[in-house]
Amino acid sequence: MKKGKTAVQNLRALAVGGLFLVSGLFHSTPVHTSEIRGDTQLPTFINNVLQLSEAEFASMDRGEAVVKLLKTTEQKELAAAGIVRLNVPKDFFLEKFRDITNFKKNSAVLQIGKFSKPARLSDLNDLTLESEDVEDLKKCEPGGCEVKLSSAFINRLKAEIDWTAPDYRERVNALVRQMLLDYVTSYTARGNGALAEYNDKKTPVRLEDESRALLKQSPYLLEYSPEFYRYLDEYPHALLPGAESFVYWSKEKFGLKAVVSLTHVTIFRRSKSEILIASKQIYASHYFDASLGLTHLADKGAGGGEAYLVYLNRSRADGLQGGFSKVKRTLLAGEVRDGLARNLRQTKQRLDSDYAARKAARKK
Numbered sequence: 001m002k003k004g005k006t007a008v009q010n011l012r013a014l015a016v017g018g019l020f021l022v023s024g025l026f027h028s029t030p031v032h033t034s035e036i037r038g039d040t041q042l043p044t045f046i047n048n049v050l051q052l053s054e055a056e057f058a059s060m061d062r063g064e065a066v067v068k069l070l071k072t073t074e075q076k077e078l079a080a081a082g083i084v085r086l087n088v089p090k091d092f093f094l095e096k097f098r099d100i101t102n103f104k105k106n107s108a109v110l111q112i113g114k115f116s117k118p119a120r121l122s123d124l125n126d127l128t129l130e131s132e133d134v135e136d137l138k139k140c141e142p143g144g145c146e147v148k149l150s151s152a153f154i155n156r157l158k159a160e161i162d163w164t165a166p167d168y169r170e171r172v173n174a175l176v177r178q179m180l181l182d183y184v185t186s187y188t189a190r191g192n193g194a195l196a197e198y199n200d201k202k203t204p205v206r207l208e209d210e211s212r213a214l215l216k217q218s219p220y221l222l223e224y225s226p227e228f229y230r231y232l233d234e235y236p237h238a239l240l241p242g243a244e245s246f247v248y249w250s251k252e253k254f255g256l257k258a259v260v261s262l263t264h265v266t267i268f269r270r271s272k273s274e275i276l277i278a279s280k281q282i283y284a285s286h287y288f289d290a291s292l293g294l295t296h297l298a299d300k301g302a303g304g305g306e307a308y309l310v311y312l313n314r315s316r317a318d319g320l321q322g323g324f325s326k327v328k329r330t331l332l333a334g335e336v337r338d339g340l341a342r343n344l345r346q347t348k349q350r351l352d353s354d355y356a357a358r359k360a361a362r363k364k
Contacts, residue, residue, distance in 0.1 A: 052066060052068075060083055060084070060085060061085070063084070065082055065083070065084040065341045066082060066084070067082035067340045067341040068080070068082070069336060070312070072217075072314070074213075074316065076289065076316050076317055076318060077214075077316045078314070078315050078317065078336060079312070079313065080313055080340050081294075081310070082310075082311050082312075082340050082344050083309065083311070084309050084344045084345070085300060085308055085309075086307045086308070086348055086352065087305075087306055087348075087355065088305075088306070088307065088351050088352060088354075088355040089304050089306075089307060089355075090273075090275050090297040090298070090304075090307040091275075093275075093307065093351060094267065094275055094277075096354070097267075097277065101113065108253045108254070109250060109251075110252060110253055111127055111128070112248065112250040112251070113125075113126055113127065113250075114246060115184055115246065115247045115248060119181055121177060121181050123181070124177040124180060124249065125177075127177055127180075128173055128251075129260070130251075130257070131169070133146075133147055133257075133258075133260075134173070140154045140157060140158075142155070142199045143199060143201065147285050147286065148283075148284060148285050148286060149196075149198065149199065149200055150196045150198065150199055153179055153196075156179065157172070157175065160175055180249065180260075180262065184262060184282075187247075188236060188247065190236075191234065191235045191236050191237065192208045192211060192212065195207040195282060196283060198289070201318070205289050207283075207290060210290035210316055211282075211290050211292065214280075214292035215229070215232060215233060217314055218294055218312075225270060227240060228276055231266065231268075232266065232278055235266070240266075240268060242269055243266055243268045244267045245267070246264075247263065247264050247265070248262075249261065249262050254286070257286045259284055259285055259286045259287060260283075261283060261284040261285070261288070262282045263279050264279065265277065265278065265279045266278035266279075273298060273304070274297065274298050274299075275296075276295075276296055276297075277297070280293075287317050288315060288318075289317065289318055290315070290316045291313070291316070292315075293312060293314075294312035294313070296310045311340075311344065
């Protein structure tokens, strides 16, 4: 049960940290409670995904976060979606989000950094593995490892590290930084084809397959913004004028372990009143086989002083497989829903407060 619980904690933390993959859910016209029902862009998502009641629409318009769990066909997959109104312009959110190292700051984020373009080894200077992970790597074999790695990575550790050397821990950290840099460099050049195949367990997991499967679970994105969907599916070979992207790394405390992850973010201004942000996890050292979030920022009203934030996340966690998986999911459902609602509220409170302080400072 610990692994299943940790998977939910991870999903919750991802919501706070901003692992967002945007889905266009709003029309570019101003959105109000009375107008949502008639908006031609919303029925599929609202009716088939969120299924908001009249009371939930009213809560949303009052500034409260509304969250729903989503059905999934994959045993190891968790999915949740939420919406909240921000008392800030969408560009203020984007400004904060671009500064990902500060945007994600919370007690669970132990270390974080953003890669340069092109990525450099110095971008990873602050990354250090937990001592437990270093000791686990000493025992790693393809098909049997406590850390999610490909066979190539495992064999490289076995070949290049002298585990009897007094400074083997420092050498492991240095080699892992180099391997992560090589991985990011390959991904930004080749896209999904460079994603790892995890060989930490008897059954390998191809991250390319898992990532594509999560994207295919988002047909509303294909219908609403096919150019954005294609860009995500074919990166870096598809063109998307106006898009910007970056990759960042983080080490975050999730349950019993600290997870080192790599995340690719894409930002796309679909229209004057909409911003789409895409993030997908391209590596995680524990728990996750894949994670993909969908978020959309849209102006509320013509003035542009407020925005709606819609968030959707799908994550595949190995802890939800095997015996008692149905029981685990049932026990975790309420925790996922409550955790995401809490995270959306905290994000709103922090941004609303920061923006109000900025406005007050400008008046002085």
